[in-house]
Amino acid sequence: xxxxxxxxxxxxxxxxxxxxxxxxxxxxxxxxxxxxxxxxxxxxxxxxxxxxxxxxxxxxxxxxxxxxxxxxxxxxxxxxxxxxxxxxxxxxxxxxxxxxxxxxxxxxxxxxxxxxxxxxxxxxxxxxxxxxxxxxxxxxxxxxxxxxxxxxxxxxxxxxxxxxxxxxxxxxxxxxxxxxx
Amino acid sequence: xxxxxxxxxxxxxxxxxxxxxxxxxxxxxxxxxxxxxxxxxxxxxxxxxxxxxxxxxxxxxxxxxxxxxxxxxxxxxxxxxxxxxxxxxxxxxxxxxxxxxxxxxxxxxxxxxxxxxxxxxxxxxxxxxxxxxxxxxxxxxxxxxxx
Numbered sequence: 655x656x657x658x659x660x661x662x663x664x665x666x667x668x669x670x671x672x673x674x675x676x677x678x679x680x681x682x683x684x685x686x687x688x689x690x691x692x693x694x695x696x697x698x699x700x701x702x703x704x705x706x707x708x709x710x711x712x713x714x715x716x717x718x719x720x721x722x723x724x725x726x727x728x729x730x731x732x733x734x735x736x737x738x739x740x741x742x743x744x745x746x747x748x749x750x751x752x753x754x755x756x757x758x759x760x761x762x763x764x765x766x767x768x769x770x771x772x773x774x775x776x777x778x779x780x781x782x783x784x785x786x787x788x789x790x791x792x793x794x795x796x797x798x799x800x801x802x803x804x805x806x807x808x809x810x811x812x813x814x815x816x817x818x819x820x821x822x823x824x825x826x827x828x829x830x831x832x833x834x835x
Numbered sequence: 836x837x838x839x840x841x842x843x844x845x846x847x848x849x850x851x852x853x854x855x856x857x858x859x860x861x862x863x864x865x866x867x868x869x870x871x872x873x874x875x876x877x878x879x880x881x882x883x884x885x886x887x888x889x890x891x892x893x894x895x896x897x898x899x900x901x902x903x904x905x906x907x908x909x910x911x912x913x914x915x916x917x918x919x920x921x922x923x924x925x926x927x928x929x930x931x932x933x934x935x936x937x938x939x940x941x942x943x944x945x946x947x948x949x950x951x952x953x954x955x956x957x958x959x960x961x962x963x964x965x966x967x968x969x970x971x972x973x974x975x976x977x978x979x980x981x982x
Contacts, residue, residue, distance in 0.1 A: 686890060688887060688930060688931050688933050689931055690931065691927070691928060691929070691930070691931045691932075692929070758900060784900075784901075784904050785904075785908075787904075788904060788905065788908055788929060789929065790929070791929040791930045791931070792901075793887040793888050793901045793930065794887075794888050794901065
């Protein structure tokens with residue numbers, strides 16, 4: 655048999671491999687989530703008021719020293735409500751400080767939301783205008799960042815946290831940064 | 836005359852009642868441009884940037900709240916005297932390469948930029964080989980056939 659006869663078959667398999675790899679690469683449910691360029695970069699400095707006491711401001715430097723989880727949420731955000739029980743369960747383990755980043759929200763609405771569903775956060779900072787959020791590359795709530803003791807962003811998740819994501823991504827990331835120290 | 840006034844009032848009411856969101860959107864007012872050149876530059880730039888929330892729209896077209904904020908940010912950076920390249924760099928540093936509709940030419944995007952050209956060359960090579968294989972004079976000698 656002439657080798658030329660195999661050519662169409664070879665082309666077919668090459669195409670099949672190409673298409674199958676496309677399907678394989680899009681298997682993740684949150685494939686639309688943008689990979690953050692800030693991973694392993696120092697977290698952007700900020701100075702934002704505390705939701706429960708607007709006269710007090712918190713800066714990034716004050717939060718350094720221990721790792722923390724920064725969870726972006728808003729009372730207008732439907733997915734945050736779905737995420738809330740998961741986040742509450744995680745926060746109750748006291749594994750790491752969970753800080754709420756109240757994004758583009760009316761403080762009164764945010765406080766009412768926390769009262770209604772219970773407050774899982776160690777501290778909530780409020781970014782009403784959403785200017786500081788641009789520095790963090792935040793584009794939709796909920797988003798969650800893991801920042802290490804030195805203030806470097808080590809992990810980010812876009813979309814609601816689930817128990818599976820906490821177990822398979824967040825916990826290993828936490829263990830990694832704790833091993834380094 | 837009176838009915839006209841009522842109609843006008845109704846129209847105005849409609850205009851003011853449209854943007855009702857629970858979210859804080861103090862910045863939902865249309866952007867105010869200083870002059871035509873600024874406006875043209877802004878629109879050209881915003882059309883080249885992708886909205887990070889609704890990824891099939893440009894920053895200029897999107898109604899997502901983050902797109903609103905980013906439009907304000909872009910305009911502000913323009914007024915601070917940043918070049919288009921600097922503004923793109925600002926957004927790429929925070930949101931990643933994804934915000935650029937036209938990816939930059941660098942090692943990781945060579946395949947993307949040069950891939951079609953490589954495929955074209957391969958195709959041309961195949962055509963050349965096939966034509967060379969056809970030895971001249973193999974045309975049917977059946978001269979009596981009518982075309």
